[in-house]
Amino acid sequence: MPPRLNIPPVTRILLVALIAQSTLSAAVRYRQWSAQSEIVVEWLTLVPQLSLFYPWTFVTTTLVENNVFTATLGGFTLFHGGRYLERAWSSREFAKFLLVSSLIPNLLCFLSMVMLFTLSRNERWTLTTINGTIPLQISFLVAFSQLVPAHTVTLFRGLVSLRVPRFPLIYIGLVTVLTPTPFLTTASLFLAVFGLLTSWTYLRFYKTVFPDLDSSQPTSMHGDASETFAFAEFFPGPVKPFVAAFSEQIFNLLVAMRVCTPFSQTDLSAAQGGNYIQRGASGGGVRAEAERRRALALKALDQRLHAATGPSAPRSHSQPPSQTSGPTVQTQPQPSTQTAMTTQPTSMLGETNYVPEHDHHDHHDHHHKKDGA
Template sequence: MRINIPPITRALLLSTIFFTVLYALARWNALSQNAGDAVPAFSPSIPFLTLVPSMSVYYPWTIVTSTFVEQNVLNLLINTTAVYLSGKYLERAWGSRDFATIVVVATVVPNLLVIFTYVLWAVVTRNTTRADTPIAGAISLQAAFLVAFKNLVPEHTVSLYKGTIKVRVKHFPFIFLILNTFSGIVFGTDTALLLGWYGLISTFIYLRFFKYQSEVGTKGDASETFAFATFFPNVIQPFVSIFCDYIYNLACQLKIISPFSDEAIASSNEQATAREGGLPVAINQNRVAKLASKQEEVERRRQLALKALDERLRNPASSHDPTPDSTSTVPAAPPSEQPSK
């Protein structure tokens, strides 16, 4: 039986299995070599596969490979399931090229930020072991998938335990962050905490400001329903919005991003409305096409008005023509209205 898996999703699955098996073999070899040492055998470092901040300069490829290394069977099952289910949907919805770009963003950017964080942590606390922390796992990639689903199908409801628990897709990113944050603070899994936050933020920034929308020919998603504040509960959204607005205005002033135009906001809101209403793709594209056509008509009329104004400014006399003849005769009244003699 043939299993139809898109190419990038297939490559992710094979990479995860390959690098995890390779890591297990390398780890088993390290354990066997250190069997007689006093070094804790349960935590060998494999710096040529996992990301070790202090050694990343010598093994730069670990910025990518560490994402595909899972340290136990449970994490391997969770990650491969997430990649298989999410990858098939997202790659078919966006295409292989856009999906691959998301994977690169969610893999490279969070790992670079983690390197900087742990090195800074080691310098500030003077605890050099923080820079030797091995980092592995696809937490940032899982966060990216949740952000992508919030962008595409935010109002879709997922039912768990035969409908006992129902959760909308737009709430999953916040639940994911809360769980990883709690685990990082309570159980010391700070790598998952950092990768979760960095993966979510980097993916959001790319989708919000840089991803090209081929349907309308604009960059990013300026819809109000995809603002960063909407990732959080309604109670704290106003406070998050204040902070996000400040960051957005600062980034625009520094020319890091371009401010959204009114047309881009209207177009993105139209797309978001279509997605929230569960409209078919064909209907959605039709509505977007109509909106784009309407915007083109407005732009055409604006150009004509500017041209007419320019012509009037070049020939001011034509806009103040005097009356042809002040002594022109008034049309005669109808016979019925002429005075009798």
């Protein structure tokens, strides 16, 4: 039997909705097709002039593609990117990220189309369909730039090497090239730009993050104050100073409008120390989250064993109190021979220490030799 695909729940819902809604939209457009007019599905996709009575289209339109090419690309992105991010963040945080990354860019694109119609009086702007997974695709690239900022992707057998934070701008360039073609609409470029700004703002200032267990930081904080996730990091080196200066002025304006809040000293210290789970030095958010869960499980096991072997535990009358079945987890001795074999600090694995069985035999043989002497 072929291996079963392990798809997290939110990612599974996204894929099903994308296939179902895109198929429904294609069926409606095929049935009503005519050579004289362009068919739009205003109750499923967002059309500024026609969809005001269907407010749910601000969300559903993101999971509707108009052709096989964009539908295949969208499904591939949701499958691989969704699985990675949902496992790194949890299903709840991933769902919140999806809602923000789709609803806000669609709303901003809607307002931009209405403004362009107001300035030009050209109804083409308000009859343009705003749909597609473009906001989610570029939002995933922004999220990867936060999780693995130092990761380098090598293409064409080493001819091209690009760091992950370079991909959002490259993606916007590709969308700009494809916008005049039948594959994308004129709203695609707006969706890409607003998707970049929205996802970065949310991850930078609002998303809840959890520090490592060993840190002395609060149980949860918001945003990511690390320098590797500054907005200027998306741009090439020569233009970084100009982008940094411009983005700082925008940030000061948003702070004055109380849209954003400046980072506290705790946030800056946590970012510099690498205490965030999703930015841990152990190799990405997935591995850090696994370490955190394992540490919590081991700590709970230690507490149960300590309670079972503590003074309140019932003892057998035939066994002296001084003789226990073995040392508790907290008092388990650590042989010096195991120090060189340990590859990670003990605090990362809770308080449990593993003692191989052969050490017990060596200790037993040592006693026999000592008695024989």
